[in-house]
Amino acid sequence: MGVNGRDVTVAGGGVAGLAAARALALRGARVTVLEQAPAISEVGAGLQVSPNGGRVIDALGLGEAFRAASGESAAVVLRDAAGRRVLRMALAGRGRFALVHRADLIAVLERGAREAGVTIELGARVEALTLGERGATVRMADGGALRPGLLVGADGLHSRVRAELVGEARPRFTGQVAWRALIPCPEGVASEAQVFMGPGRHLVAYPLRGGRLLNIVAVEERAEWAEEGWHNAGDPDELRAAFRDFGGSVREWLGRVERCMLWGLFRHPVAGRWHAPGVAILGDAAHPTLPFLAQGACMALEDAWTLAATLDAHDGDAAALAAWQGVRRPRTLRIVDAATANARNYHLRGARAAAAHAALRAADRLAPGAVLGRFDWLYGHDVTA
């Protein structure tokens, strides 16, 4: 059947939805995106896009616009809580690791989708759906109903489409909360990601928008629950108190925080089933991840490209969607597990932290490339090849 000339409705105009919309439209589909927000606006903060995600942006023909909208990271630098260097992993020669404001990535993808002929309906919230042998019937919040040729659920963490496919998931609070803040970037901060590791806590910082902003994500283990979502305000004093014994530049940076967001980190299961007749889910809707490997947006981009390519390569949806899940689910499971393990490695205490940092310092002297080489399966992957 392929996708040429087909009607496709995408629920959700985030990274996965807009990328899938352009990928499908470039292959001849007539695509409509339904986005609940009244505007595709300035929400979110920094995202890291590693080369496996960047290759999809290039293949979508948006590489030039994306490079103009993002910065390039030269290294990932691990530091202890005092700010002393533990390991510097240079990224040169391994493809482009981008640092971008989420709103800037969304703007590039939105323009790309519209240029490819995609219709984007704003203020359009999917309320519920009914699955059937011949596809889904969608009920909108305004009371309208739709019968899409193919429904692509790209509606994020709290996906309605996922809930209908596999039931409501019961996410588990990880005992970790994350603060996000943007501050004016102090002079002299290099274009690289710095990770400060302390007992039960870590803090990641990197510059955005040509070095005008510094993006800060600070993660703390604590028993107290916090809500999951991108819009919950946090208390800057509480953030400063949680990281008061961190040294290096951290104290100065946190001193400049005027506003911050706080979100609870929850472990969600990767969905067991990603498709039904006439329906597929992708991105956070299929496999929400903890943020410790910075792969949420990259997995969404990979999913989007492979969904369009696989549908195009098969005669029927059922075979295409089964093949697609067969390829994508194992990879995303591996990435989600690796992200979960990273939190443990960053938060070590006492003797275990000392031993781990000593081993990394030795690697820093002897073979700094070797540590990053362990992630070739992740960053070296090219779904567009």
Ligand SMILES: Cc1cc2nc3c(=O)[nH]c(=O)nc-3n(C[C@H](O)[C@H](O)[C@H](O)COP(=O)(O)OP(=O)(O)OC[C@H]3O[C@@H](n4cnc5c(N)ncnc54)[C@H](O)[C@@H]3O)c2cc1C
């Ligand atoms: C507001 C916001 C801010 C974010 N900020 C950051 C950040 O600072 N750093 C970071 O690393 N990651 C951030 N993320 C998450 C990151 O963008 C995603 O993990 C990743 O890009 C995967 O993208 P996705 O398209 O699957 O999901 P998302 O990017 O979450 O996109 C889902 C989209 O679907 C829409 N939607 C949801 N439900 C419905 C519905 N019922 N009907 C219609 N539309 C619906 C949402 O409004 C959203 O636009 C943010 C996500 C959001 C929504």
